[in-house]
Amino acid sequence: MLQIDLWKRVTIWLVCVIGLMLALPNAFYTRVEQANDAVAELVTKGETQERLEIAGQWPGFLPSGLVNLGLDLRGGAHLLAEVEVEDVYAARMTALWPEVRNVLRAERATVGTFRRQQGPDSELRVRLSNPDGMSRALQVVRELATPVVTLTGAGANDIEVSASGDVITIQLSDAEKLASDDRTVRQALEIVRRRIDEVGTREPTIQRQGADRILIQVPGIGSASELKAIIGTTAQLTFNPVVGRGSDENAVPGVGNKVIPSLDEEGVYYTVESAPVVTGEELVDAQPAFDQNGRPAVNFRFNPAGARKFGDYTAENIGSPFAIVLDDEVVSAPTIQSHIPGGSGIITGNFTIEESTNLAVLLRAGALPAELTFLEERTIGPELGQDSIDAGKVATIIAFAGVLVFMALSYGLFGLFANVALIINIGLIFGALSLIGGTLTLPGIAGIVLTVGMAVDANVLIFERIREEIKAGRGPAKAIDEGYSKALSAILDANVTTFITAVILFVMGSGPVRGFAITLGLGILTSVFTAIFVTRLLVVMWFERRRPKEIEV
Template structure:
């Protein structure tokens, strides 16, 4: 048997050794998972660790691989939510944000339209009353000039707003094309923000996908309960900066038209009256990081983008000496006095924060504010007991399948059957190693794919061994028969595995959910079984023949 090149032997052995090391953390799943979570939390806190986190981090050697197979919702338990996005909130926000621009546009022709004021209107509609209705054509033209093209493929040729007149009122609302484009943007933005929040919170492999026109499905394995997931996702983290009109200790005080009465976070019993329209918002925030103030108390530093920095700088320049409210989720967390202009567009949020609260707030601000409120239509908590039962059932199936395959190979091929079983065990180990390394999620159908792969993994060995039998019957020596068996069975092995590989790829491409979970492990198993059945088995047989140098072999 022609010896395998030294460099090929080295590569095969190195890859097998890597597989053993990379799969090893899954044998100590709870300990390694606690280690990984502790490392993530310490990094988020910029190196600050609690004694519990230090103990968890020390529970697994840092020089060993620590990647784990992610367990799906059916194996690990977790939370399931179905939420509806209130898209009408976005229309209202757009109209509220458009009012200052409409007001400024009409002020430019004030000598024609007269006094301008905002009239009561339903949400999503902006009504503006002018005192000189005879100038309505000029007013409509001025407002229509604010329209911009719809930025979507389906909205080509349309503008974003419709401007009409109703007596002395100008009526502005979003066009149908812009509503469709806004719906798509809102849903996409909501998906990304939820994904950012869930990922940065340290959970693993969430399923977050759009369903229908206004619904989002959220499934997060490993989280404690649906309520915990709701509290994380439902936290708006909407940061805004408002001019302060006044402050009071009367919770029932009337703030006045276009003003808001909001409670103070630090000053118990104190309420701030602020202007409803913010100067800058969290949408113009570029970065937010946990920090410390001048008194070494936890805080959050922030930095605006170019547009936000200009607005922030202009306002602080023109309002030195006035109070400026920093509002988070309808609560005034700070209302500092503007002592000097702040042209750089950066600052710091102080309050009664712990390190954990400052870190979490920075995470939420970086992820951004949800563009609209969400109503949770369905929520379920899948307990770990169900997942444990599924894992136990999967283990039993895998063990029974492995014993059956190992026994069949030994009974059919004797010593060579043991060689094939060594390759089979390495195949499963390498599969687990690859799944852990690439961060794939293992589900119950995925376990079925692994069990099926164990049966298919020895198909190549069966073809090789049967071919070796034929060559031995033809009178070849053991070494020549083994070499011919591997060489002449290779084309049949390749054909069979390519068709299986194409099937797995198509299942992953057109399937979803459980089908994809099965396709991942099935496809990966075909690739790894090709390596172990052909190269590992050949190397083992070659080492055996060179060591024993038998005059005859029984296959």
């Protein structure tokens, strides 16, 4: 009959209270958001009176998780970028040249002298003075090849080496190009994510689209140009041997060299070797600091491999200059005074404190492996976002009020019980979104509005079943018990199929579709819980107190 164990009653009310407590911060969204930001700044930037006051706007003993607002609600920037994967081919050939030079130098007695030749960026061409040694040259160069580490490229090598007359041509194999393209896009995706995370934006959407494109959506940022400035800065740091210094921008650098300007000295140009000694990819840390003269600078530290290469180079080239190159500009070109074994150093220049801090952030995030071409950019203003929020609120309130009135008129007191459960249901949805850190989008609001309508379906099935039992002559207690037990299978069937649809939408969809699927799926779970457990508990508590001889539904 109508009996619910005490532990079940406590569990039901505990779930409701916890869910509503988790949803509570969303009723004070701006205040809680400001308090959360202040708490984060207290950790990263230290205590100030202003930060302490803002952090105190929301009690620390209450939950502070918020439902993140999506791009269409908060406003922000949308970018679609294409990764220029071909750039990596040229970089690979440039990095391979020192290795090819070393192995050929060891075979100079057989191959004679050799010189790098001009050619496409994706190829490395070397001319031998002694064509009779070509077979040996091909053999030692091919030994530099390594297997392609992918399932599709199994059994293939990363480079292809061929000869034409006295010229060796080296290029990436087709299997390696495919693998390289995939790695490049993945690396670019991760670096873009790290750079945006460093700035502290909320819930950005950064995902791969197709073979070589990246979708970037960041709520709350001022404009698309601001977002491009964050992710489009290359911040590529290299340490290159210096060949010469002069004032002629158009000087012929020679094969394997390049001419780049000085960052601080106007009209000064350095000729450096294209192949760097160490790159920013081998950095493990970069922090803003001050040099011995109290000027802003950046301290850096290499990983063990980079530290070893840096230490070997400085040990072998004491008295020679080397260039610290940032984005194809020479930041400084000091002379190596002694062996630097620790793998750490400092970048000095005419930086402001803000510039040194930003440079450290970009260096920690790493260099983009290839250039990004922005195919699409949109700035969604906060006014448009506020319009979406207001429209969503109106739609939700109208739907909510309409359902409440219908249930009260159709089922009387039992309809009021269903309405209480419906209010709890909405609170549980927002509590669950806050708990999992979900993002609410405009389609997500549509999912909530749909849930409001669907949430009473289970109660309608139960109440109609109770009506039928009363018409069949059952007593009040028996009618209520039979109504809940016999309607349960229909409720579960209907909601399980809808939940499966929501899961498929989430797995197969992206962006707005996922936002709709999340709120729909959570709404189904909370609706079933409130209909089967909360409404029944309210009815049982009322029945135990009143003990009516007959009931009207």
